[in-house]
Amino acid sequence: MKIGVPIEIKNNENRVGMTPSGVFELTKRNHEVYVQKNAGFGSGFFDQDYIDAGATILETIEEVYEVAEMIVKVKEPIEQEYSLIKKDQVVFTYFHFASSEALTKAMIDSESVCIAYETVEDADGSLPLLVPMSEVAGRMSIQQGAKYLEKPIKGRGILLGGVPGVKPANVLVLGGGIVGIQAAKMAAGLGANVTIMDINMKQLRYIADIMPANVNTEFSSEYNIRKHLPKTDLVIGGVLIKGAKAPKLITKDMLKDMRPGTVIVDVAVDQGGCFETTHATTHQDPTYIIDDVVHYCVANMPGAVPYTSTVALTNVTLPYVIKLANEGWEQACANSASLAKGLNVVKGDIVYKEIAEAFGLEFLAS
Secondary structure, eight states, X not given: OEEEEOOOXXXXXXXXXXXXXXXXXXXXXXXEXXXXXXXXXXXXXXXXXXXXXXXXXXXXXXXXXXXXXEEEOSSOOOHHHHTTOOTTXXXXXXXXXXXXXXHHHHHHHHTOEEEEGGGOOOTTSOOTTTHHHHHHHHHHHHHHHHHHTSGGGTSOOOOTTOBTTBOOOEEEEEOOSHHHHHHHHHHHHTTOEEEEEESOHHHHHHHHHHSOTTEEEEEOOHHHHHHHGGGOSEEEEOOOOTTSOOOOOBOGGGGGGSOTTOEEEEGGGGGTOSBXXXXXXXXXXXXXXXXXXXXXXXXXXXXXXXXXXXXXXHHXXXXXXXXXXXXXXXXXHHHOHHHHTTEEEETTEEOSHHHHHHHTOOBOOO
């Protein structure tokens, strides 16, 4: 198979869909890999590394899309790429369709085969291709939240862990999945007082067992969230509903209950965000303020640490890339129930129910 790896052209996205190690694994199986010039530069991988692994370097993104039977990316195609995607071409990447009707309709019109990292699902319900980026984003949410609590950037002027004689900050984490656990772990490690909320009591019991004493668990409800907001310094939104829009757990009217300079970090922004006032931002312009509350809603948080993120992501995507290349998408998805769950849009049809429901579009059951 001919596989293309283009440069990610989303704002400040420095990750790359494949490392030289991945190229080597594919070329030794007699597949052809075409990498756009400087595609790996932001992650610390150079063109010569790819050439040594057996790749062919192409100058332009147009050339990569034109030659490839399968495109391997990191982030969803943006508008400039829509017209480059060809009929029957496999595109394997994070799509997060539920947050963008324009992207969904563009991929329907392209008649391509869209396989989304975020909906590949194992038998136990886990999302193996989402886990590493959720781990990165969860940890980064505290790193960024701590920074934006500083007064020069309009935060409350609070040190997350406090110092002797001064209480640490209060952190509220919404969602007890991978993002929430990693965020709570980082915040607790810095000495903050942490409350993590979820509606899954089994998960809350697990979290209570593994976390240190400065992490408390609480059932998630609007009443409980409202109760915490007046005394919370940093809120992390890490709620995920597979393939669907995130629920709005903090509404605009709740902002008035927060103290000026409170920081909210919406890790769910790729799926539409779990705060009503969320809109996607970039690493170049990461925050905005509504009702004196600082919003950090960067849609590709792991892109700020591209080496770590690229290696972590490609460690888990490569086996699926190899399977798709060896068997073709139809046979690979027939042989792997996990990979079949990644099918979102196939040759003009939406085949993932939650995406169709998000926009009131027709769903084709597989």
